[in-house]
Amino acid sequence: MASVLVLGLGRFGVNLARELAALDHQVLAVDSDIAIVNHFKEEFADVVQADIKDMEALASLGARDVDVAVVAVGSRMDASILACLHLKELGVPRVIAKVSSADHKKILEALGLDERDLVYPERxxxxxxxxxxxxxxxxxxxxxxxxxxxxxxxxxxxxxxxxxxxxxxxxxxxxxxxxxxxxxxxxxxxxxxxxxxxxxxxxxxxxxxxxxxxxxxxxx
Amino acid sequence: MASVLVLGLGRFGVNLARELAALDHQVLAVDSDIAIVNHFKEEFADVVQADIKDMEALASLGARDVDVAVVAVGSRMDASILACLHLKELGVPRVIAKVSSADHKKILEALGLDERDLVYPERxxxxxxxxxxxxxxxxxxxxxxxxxxxxxxxxxxxxxxxxxxxxxxxxxxxxxxxxxxxxxxxxxxxxxxxxxxxxxxxxxxxxxxxxxxxxxxxxx
Ligand SMILES: Nc1ncnc2c1ncn2[C@@H]1O[C@H](COP(=O)(O)OP(=O)(O)OP(=O)(O)O)[C@@H](O)[C@H]1O
Ligand SMILES: Nc1ncnc2c1ncn2[C@@H]1O[C@H](COP(=O)(O)OP(=O)(O)OP(=O)(O)O)[C@@H](O)[C@H]1O
Known part of the structure; x- marks a missing residue:
């Protein structure tokens, strides 16, 4: 089973974390909003507060050692892009991201994310x-x-x-x-x-x- | 080709309006935010400002006469629920709604929307x-x-x-x-x-x- 970092607990991130846990993957869920982190403390075994724009924060979460990281912050493009950049730099084998526009997708592809790893559920x-x-x-x-x-x-x-x-x-x-x-x-x-x-x-x-x-x- | 009312111009609503227009359906796009309405004036033939919670506003948009109405406001549950209620009351043949949670889905089913017409893209x-x-x-x-x-x-x-x-x-x-x-x-x-x-x-x-x-x- 894989170790997965889920960054951002909006509707996509929360549903993803739930389904991954149900499939017996090891999930670390992250959000910058402490109220959201506290809300999910009971449901998710591992959920912590962190700002994904911050390389240090990602490193201290153990991002280097996960199999997959999913950037599930769709509507904050700056956070999404910075997080993807850092995760690639930290050597995460597979980085998946939820995108919110065609431009967002192009930018993440330019950063080296695999086109199959960019998801745009609303579209x-x-x-x-x-x-x-x-x-x-x-x-x-x-x-x-x-x-x-x-x-x-x-x-x-x-x-x-x-x-x-x-x-x-x-x-x-x-x-x-x-x-x-x-x-x-x-x-x-x-x-x-x-x-x-x-x-x-x-x-x-x-x-x-x-x-x-x-x-x-x-x-x- | 069908006449479709798209209520709410978030990522889902905008992508839907675009694809429907590309398939030659007649689309009326609606949002309560004037900045958003103005942003899309050039792209969509018919886009107007209205608050979908308001039955009068829906009626004056011609909701009674459309084939399909899509309530694409996911995160404002009150607006979504009220709009669905009104659209059913106005006799719209098919009402589709984007939902943001399992509870939201249950409520709209209780209002008489078809389970196949409730979409939850993030999940x-x-x-x-x-x-x-x-x-x-x-x-x-x-x-x-x-x-x-x-x-x-x-x-x-x-x-x-x-x-x-x-x-x-x-x-x-x-x-x-x-x-x-x-x-x-x-x-x-x-x-x-x-x-x-x-x-x-x-x-x-x-x-x-x-x-x-x-x-x-x-x-x-
Ligand atoms: N810099 C950040 N670091 C960590 N979490 C963040 C950061 N910025 C936003 N978030 C969190 O990410 C979550 C999802 O963000 P947001 O709602 O903007 O994305 P979304 O794509 O619209 O979500 P959804 O999956 O519901 O469609 C929110 O709970 C928010 O608190
Ligand atoms: N009462 C209302 N009447 C009309 N439009 C509204 C109303 N409330 C919100 N909207 C509009 O609906 C749009 C979508 O709303 P919102 O972003 O909350 O939904 P969402 O489900 O998160 O969107 P997305 O499709 O991006 O995931 C916004 O542009 C907002 O201005």
Missing amino acids: DMANRLAHTLTTRNIMDSLPLEEGYSIVTLAPPASFIGKTLKLLDLRRRHNVQVVAIKDTLIGTWNPVPSPDALIKDSDQLLILGQEEDLDTLGGIK | DMANRLAHTLTTRNIMDSLPLEEGYSIVTLAPPASFIGKTLKLLDLRRRHNVQVVAIKDTLIGTWNPVPSPDALIKDSDQLLILGQEEDLDTLGGIK
Whole structure:
């Protein structure tokens, strides 16, 4: 299990610290606001007050020896940038940061953070929501680069009682059904039979390009 | 295309308004802070100042006639809750809200918002990150309920040059490879051949239960 430094206890930092602790990682949670630190003393085994802009403070927290540091202060760009700079200087193997704008992301990339280690939850979720806005059929989606996505789809009324073979989604909509979940049983079947009838209690996992998925999501 | 009311221009609201406009939806963006409204006058066709706690203000914005309203004020719970209440009373067909805590979510559900219409980006992304922390192999994931997830995996060193048949992931790790992307060509192949050799430029799309995927992510 990894030792993780979580810097900043806003909504992202707190949820991260909780989930990491639940996965048995060793977590040190940090915030500059003493009221916040005290609020979380009971919940987190190790939570301390420190200003992450301060290199000395980070070193004395033992930053040098952690496996991963997560800079979870999104809206104070100065603190975020300084902390990332110091953590890289202290040799932390992996530095992850929550960013609050495209510029913030560019700056941290320039400092040497890996693009995959820069997270922008508000933008990612806003984009996903925008694509599902005209329909609740598309329940969730995962963008896959190159314009592909995988989505979970509640079957539109016109699909119910038909077979995958009949629906012929690959030819008619240029998308691929990669799995079907029978929500009554609760398992995902990754090798769906072309002759199985679609039920309204099914969920379809579908791979395709975004425009084709948007079209699919709009079907009644 | 839909008419969408975006209430609150924080990071989530702004990114949402932008993506909706890019998808050709008709967007009315709203914030109570005049400085913010003025800042976005150039970028958004329709942006106005209003206090979303105020039912009259919402009605005069034309809230009654929109297809979707998104309450994107996460950290002011009172404004968020009052706006949701009013929007439901004004008969808006779909009301979506960004929530900032589990309690906030419960309250809005009690007001009649659909659970699928409550988004909590900071928590969702924190949870996803927590699961990928010990490895960069798992590049992204989409939780699928019932403990299932679908993940994009960069092949570990020990997979390179082997066939799916040899790797036998289904029997050895209880996971299913649903597609392989050849990143050199840029397309996803949803019917991967059992005899194709895995290249380091491939990406695997894998369906499985979370503990099995975590194990897979830890493979060297
Ligand atoms: N220099 C600093 N050192 C340590 N903690 C800090 C520093 N500056 C801000 N913080 C703390 O970081 C936390 C998160 O900051 P902030 O709320 O600005 O970020 P955010 O990205 O908007 O948060 P959220 O995760 O809720 O979206 C706050 O609790 C704040 O006290
Ligand atoms: N009563 C209100 N009426 C209209 N706009 C409001 C009201 N209260 C707050 N806002 C605006 O909503 C925006 C977002 O609010 P806030 O930053 O508190 O939410 P957030 O969830 O933390 O945002 P983010 O999307 O950045 O995470 C701010 O620009 C603020 O001016």
